[in-house]
Amino acid sequence: MGQPRPAGPALLVCGIIARDQDAADRAEAALARAFGPVADRSDRIPFGFTDYYREELGDRPVRCWVAFRDAADQSRLAEAKLRTNAIEQEMADGRGLRTANLDPGILTLHNLVLASTKDYDHRVLLRDGIYAELTLRFRSGRFEPLPWTYADYRTEACLGFLARCRVRLAGLPAAAP
Numbered sequence: 001m002g003q004p005r006p007a008g009p010a011l012l013v014c015g016i017i018a019r020d021q022d023a024a025d026r027a028e029a030a031l032a033r034a035f036g037p038v039a040d041r042s043d044r045i046p047f048g049f050t051d052y053y054r055e056e057l058g059d060r061p062v063r064c065w066v067a068f069r070d071a072a073d074q075s076r077l078a079e080a081k082l083r084t085n086a087i088e089q090e091m092a093d094g095r096g097l098r099t100a101n102l103d104p105g106i107l108t109l110h111n112l113v114l115a116s117t118k119d120y121d122h123r124v125l126l127r128d129g130i131y132a133e134l135t136l137r138f139r140s141g142r143f144e145p146l147p148w149t150y151a152d153y154r155t156e157a158c159l160g161f162l163a164r165c166r167v168r169l170a171g172l173p174a175a176a177p
Contacts, residue, residue, distance in 0.1 A: 008108060009172045011165055012072035012080055015065050015103040015114075015152075017047050019057045023091070027100040028066055030087045035080070039069035039168065042161035049151040056097040063152055067165045071175035072106060078130035080104040081115035105135065107165055112136040112143065112153075122148050138166065 014031055018024035024044060032038050047053070047063035084102035091099050105114040114135045116123060123131035135153055136143040143162055145154045152158060 007074050007174055008110075009169050009174045010072045010074045011067050011107045011169050011172070013065055013067045013105050013107050013112070013162070013165060014080075014084065015063070015101075015105070015158075017053055017057060017061050017063050017101040017103075019061055019099045021062060023099040024062050024064060026091060027087070027102060030091065031066060031084070031102070032068075034083050034087060035068045037069040038066045040067045040161065040165055041065070043157050045152075045155065045157045047152065053101060057099070057101070063157075065158060065161050067107070067161075067168075071172045073175040074106050074108070077104065077106050077113065077115050077132060078126040078128060081117070081130045082128065085117070107162060107169060109166065109169060110138050112162060120148075122146075136162070 012035055016024055016027045018027055021044070028038060028041070042065040044062045044064040047061040053061060081104055084104050088098050088100060088102055093099055103114055105112050112135045114133045115126070116131045116133055117129060119125070119131055123133045126132050134146065135149050136145060143159050
């Protein structure tokens with residue numbers, strides 16, 4: 001019979017798609033207040049992978065990712081998504097439209113799991129309408145996308161950022177649940 005084992009080290013990371021550079025800065029500051037100091041950030045790249053966010057974020061949104069300094073408890077991914085949803089609402093403009101879309105995820109030595117409010121055949125319910133999606137797996141020395149991995153998570157900006165974070169993660173102890 002298998003025995004439960006403590007989870008290995010993990011980091012909370014968050015993808016940011018923002019209306020502009022200022023909104024990205026405000027989103028990063030709000031995330032740092034919620035989750036602690038940012039230890040690493042990706043380059044900011046133009047987000048032109050889909051028109052899904054055009055109504056809220058305009059024609060030229062920016063995309064980036066941040067990672068937090070302290071080890072994360074993997075079991076708190078749903079809680080992180082609920083908090084980022086609240087931050088999105090706090091940052092909404094006068095018309096109630098988001099100025100940033102925030103996607104938290106858990107990075108381990110083996111994979112990246114993102115949280116989502118959207119159910120789909122490759123997602124698993126965590127709690128309170130929050131689902132987990134295995135987005136990238138680490139194999140043969142690199143992160144590999146899966147058939148459903150979003151295009152922006154396939155970019156060098158994202159993969160290089162996650163590779164740097166994984167190196168730092170390898171030296172961290174696991175977070176206490």
